[in-house]
Amino acid sequence: MLALDMDGTLLNEEKEISGENRRWIGEASRAGIAVMFSTGRGRQSALPYAEQLGLETPMVLVNGSEVWRTPNELYKRTLMPLDWIRTMRKMALDYDVWYWAYAVQGIFNRENWPKTPEAEEAMGWLKFGYYSENPVKLPAIRKTLEGWGTLEITNSHPFNIELNPLGISKASGLRDVCEFLGLEMSQVIAMGDSENDLSMIREAGLGVAMGNAQDEVKAEADAVTATNDEDGVARVIRRYIFGLE
Template identity: 55%
Template structure:
């Protein structure tokens, strides 16, 4: 296995425990990696506003991938690239949610909008910079119907961050594509990277990385794609990855 120079970490269900915390052992392992010159990079579906507090907590000034690759950051507060979603697509996806009566949310650069807090007046939708759209529905059959409709329209990268949601980015936008872009930017070969995650929005980067790692609680498709399966997010799985596979024990 190549020497690992960059580690890309999903957050929810991966780095963070179920209390949305970075455990002391995970935090210590990340700091050890950073001190050793390894680039540790958040690669998350979250918007940047919900990532920055963790970067500050861990003292990370490294690149970040947010909203499933919709934004790539040189470092916190220093944007490298943003890929926006067309406002017309956002309105179309929202109409699909309303037609089926399901919960929805959408990330814009100025915050998150959802079924309870939407843009008013609606004409202002065109004035915002949109990044990602999502649906939440525990009726899996209904969720599959929505996914099939969105797929039939084309133009979207469709994934999830949980078995009961769907996340949509513009076609070609993914964590994997963003990881490869970061590698080009930093002069790192993809074989020198490791990536860890638990959901379908992590599949592309797990496949792109030299070492793809699935969490113990990951969706089955993620485990099948990964080279290794780690302990779960409540069991310091990221510390295990860094200690055993990145720093070598």
């Protein structure tokens, strides 16, 4: 199985799948490799790319809060308690930073938050995030949240924080996928560039960091490939699946 992060990994800086990556994903799929997404994105934004590649494989979405058997069949969903969401949103407002949250019904942020408590309650909340380039605010928020002891705290960019329930990660999602596909994590190649990819890079048989990855990710990976603008995914498929240089 080949598990791919999307932003900063499969997708180039224009948020596109290059022709070379598309070609070699097709080759891997035809060779019997289950090529799948393992991403912080929700289904609404990940699905068009799966369709573009013709993938009917599982998907690990929202950093593991959703696991799909196929792009259209949900296997597992882990929701975040509403009181956590409300407390994290209040913290964002207090610190005056950008925030967003994924729910089953869509993605919400500072500009389109549900208007009433009843509307908030109607949502199935999956993940919360903060963004700030302020060197003081983001570390302060993170330190407070670490004190809760109930959250997986990662990022998908040096200037953000992403929150999932404790124990929910891309690795936990891939373990679920391996279980229903009859695979072992040792049979997985996992590729990514950010802190939210670390769990799967650590647990996969081969964990690969992108050339544009954060330094911590590169330090823990088994291998480092080219950047997302240099067809790093295609290079890994060529080298580690087909033995080509």
